[in-house]
Amino acid sequence: MANKVALKKRAARIRRQIKAVAGDRPRLSVHRSSKNIYAQIIDDANGHTLAAASTLEGDLKGSLKTGADTAAAAAVGKLVAERAAQAGVTRVVFDRGAYIFHGRVKALADAAREGGLSF
Known part of the structure; x- marks a missing residue:
């Protein structure tokens, strides 16, 4: 129970x-x-999601061995960067939530940077 409280405090x-x-x-x-990883680009001023991607999507799900490894995270990062470019977004701030910038979270961030997002 204390762990969930600590995670929520860290994310906040x-x-x-x-x-x-x-x-x-x-x-x-x-x-x-x-089992999966999800990414969203959110405009907090208007409360809208501009672009999103996850390992549950059909085109990614079939091509990945699992949704819970760094390769899957990199694929999601690349896909969300492509969708952000289509929406006209190039600069974002990275919200890792309560997760440490390591492993899958880092792989997603690196792939998003390679895809054209700057943060």
Whole structure:
């Protein structure tokens, strides 16, 4: 129980810091589960999702061995960067939530940077 409280406090702290420095940039939010990884680009000023990608999508799901490894995270990062470019977004702030910037979260971030997003 205490672990869930600590995770929520950490996520809130990170999100508060991100919103303080974001300015007018949208937020690239990452959610990692035990079986999948999800990414959204969110415009907090208007409350809209501009682009999203996850390992549950049909085109990714068939080509990946599993949705819970760094290769899957890199594929999601690349896909969300392509969709962001189509939406006209090039600069974002990275919201890792309560997750440490390591492993799958880092792979997603690196692939998004290679795909054209800057953060």
